[in-house]
Amino acid sequence: MIRKLLIANRGEIAVRIIRACREMGIEAVAVYSEADKDSLHTQLADEAVCIGPGASAKSYLNMESIISAAIISGADAIHPGFGFLSENARFAQICEQCNLIFVGPPSQVIQNLGNKQIARNTMEAAGVPVIPGTTEAILDVQTGAREADRIGYPVIIKAALGGGGKGMRTAFSPEEFELAFLTAQKESQIAFGDGTMYIEHFVEHPRHIEFQILADSQGNVVHLGERDCSIQRNHQKMIEESPSMAVSEELRNQMGMAAVKAAKAAHYVNAGTIEFLLEKTGKFYFMEMNTRIQVEHPVTEWVTGLDLVKEQLKIASGQPLSFSQKDIQIQGHAIECRINAENPWKNFRPSPGTITDLHLPGGQGIRVDTGIYSGYQIPPYYDSMLAKLIVHGNNREEAIAKMKSALGEVIIQGVDTNVDYQFEIMNDPDYQKGIFDIGFLESHQIGGVKVNEA
């Protein structure tokens, strides 16, 4: 079993991991930047090592410093948390070379899943549905139209060298194809000097549905159901829930099986997440696999009754899973709101500063994961998430009611937050009915704010 764990992260996730360590009798070593000297994780850990100045590149992303801190403190394992070095194959590899346990999958697995093409090929070979598309470059409209028929409409035409929406067009029917293709190709030629195009099935108004899996080093894989993370702004998730209103028991089994297949095909070990796009038609497509613990892991913890970080540490220590798929029961409904220091009414402008007064909600079925406290200064270097508010009810209705009650109790003074905005989402009739997709915040007025399309 891991004896002493270095947590290569900060904020609420570092605190979350330290708590798991304490419960398991593992010594916790925090690392901190000069800007995080007074942070909760620095103070709560058994030991803390300063690893550099405030800027992430010089501290939480500085592999040399973190490895040195691990060796000096006598840690035998490193938990990377999320963000920072969590999906850095090179970092995992260095840990392996230094005989440090990296709490996550082997470096080679991270490497393969981080490569879009390899990941896609692996999944396709394993029979996991991927978004249908051309495998070869398309240069003329006739070939393109044939391919589009094969792929199935609607299709999106993309420039091989594209970016920033240039050289990208959608066609909803064969009649629209020629014009869309030629326009996209022309745009690409002007912008990038190249007319090489790719065609892909266009997934219209999808939901973001992801499956949590756990895989031990003995090859056992289970899935822990889904999370619906469709409420997002510019690809930043804002609210996550489990189970999803759009996933029936049958679909859950189907997607869950695909997720397990995906993890097995990738030779995955530890906690991971398979992201899918779910079409209105019920078809789903593999997007990518996240090789780390995720921000929204508490919703899964609540509906399954498992502690995912503890499971991660047990798996990393070489222990087999103590349960199998049939033991996993989804109970009730959990929702998580991310509380950020940002002002939704000023185009979500970040709001660093000092938290002068703080009151956080509590009570049955309410959980707050955070690293903030009264008097805490939010450093300007890192992301704006202050806290995660997670609720659990017997059903979705109850969960929403609890979330509204809990959000109403939150007092964070000194900085702007999105608490009121989250409250407005909870009050939106479409949200309450569970009718939404990833375009929700762009198509709805929430508290008078409509998010611009990215």
Add this chain to the structure above:
Amino acid sequence: MKLKYAFKRTITNSSASARQETKPEVPDGMLKKCNACKGAVFVDEVKKNNYICPHCGNYFRIHARRRIEMIADEGTFEEWDSVMPISNPLSYKGYPDKVKKLQEKTGLDEAIVTGRAKIGGVSAVLGVCDSRFLMASMGENVGEKIVRAVEKATEERLPVVLFACSGGARMQEGIVSLMQMAKTSAALKRHSDAGLLYISVLTNPTTGGVTASFAMLGDIILAEPGALIGFAGPRVIEQTIRQKLPKGFQKSEFLLEHGFIDQIVERKDMKETLAQLLKMHCENAADNRDEKAEQANKESYSPAKKSAWEHVLLARSKERPTGKDYIPWLFDHFLELHGDRLFGDDSALIGGIAYFDGKPVTVIIQEKGNGTKENIAYNFGMVSPEGYRKSLRLMKQAEKFGRPVICLVDTPGAFCGLEAEERGQGEAIARNLFELSGLKVPILSIVIGEGGSGGALALAVGDEVWMMENSIYSILSPEGFATILWKDSTKAKEAAEVMKLTASDLKDLGMIEQIIPEKEPLTRENMMETMEVLEKRVRGFLDTYCAYDLEKLLNKRYNRFRNL
């Protein structure tokens, strides 16, 4: 809030305290310390990163053999003079032993490795200094190896590329070492007189007698970022003048600013840049012109009549493309070269080499910049003496290598200021007129915006001078003209009418050969059609003038101005 009251210590499981058999540790040789930022760095990462510190960007020195691997095409390097007898002209005690020890340690015979290699497919003579060998100081053997390599290059008509890195002269060899400066310079002079190319690449550090000889004599001088380059070392200077030197003094960037190097090239781009430069100077450069060389068809197009003042406003319009907007439309692989090698590098004048139809040409443009920030950076296209001297240097270079010169003229006038006069603005312009009249390659000048007076003429002593339809070319700005003749600058509008400054007026006066039509006033957005016309016409010009023999070319140019 005081967090120190928080519950802290973990109660450790006794069962969990069993130690792992393999204790975590950093394997030997995995981490090293950067000598610039003092931080720990992964050795393999530094190697993968071209020997550059991933944290602070510091360039580590590279051994000669490794550098050759990075620059020469695989397996093409053929080493010359790899065994030289140890020289000890002063019979300096212990010196031969020291050299022998270094030979054993480095596997090199001396502080430079020379030979022949292909770089991007082009054969060249390559020499690389190695700092491990007495700081790559230049003794007799180093000088000798360079001279032999250069002589062989001259004989075989090959370009020379030397990577300098040196502390300067080799003290142990005394005056003999000093003479290597003269010897290497003389060999390079012969090489140059034979019309052959020498590219010098300066790496950290290049100082002393090496700087004062072969390192600074390149037709083109490149440098790695942040390299120390100077004659006297910074410590010597500080001790002599008893002053602290400013930050960045004698670094590559400092030299670029002061006009002594053509370009700072990052290590990852060095091979590509060298290959490109060598190709551009290859005597039988591949003629990869495409077959769109139809005759410049005379478009039937009659411009709408505008007033002279309207032309002035259009020529000065913010939407109007400036010189650097033309480059991608007319040329490929533009490679900018900086500096006048005397004092500075003028941002208002951009010069370099590029391909037109697969053939190398020298491109000189006056640049105003787009938007206030750029306007200031480019000094509104007002060229300083160092700009004209850079232009002349690059045109002489074009002459040496037989490249035509294409100038894009766009300036309100030569820079008018204290510093410009101190450094001889008049002399700089005059020298250009003088030299251009006899430059032995075709020169085409195109006025693309404002052709302001002598400042424009310095780039417009061409075999032909063309104007974009909405450009102007005049003795003075209309405002200045009105002030001088009528003592009233507000009469600029009237002045514009009498000055005959529009393209069609100047064509009527026989001052220019061609007007490039603009279907609508040119903007950055609508350039395509006009640029296609311009490209065709430039092609026509080059076809005609490159075919002339030298006498005809120069007589024609002489008479063009003789008759005005």
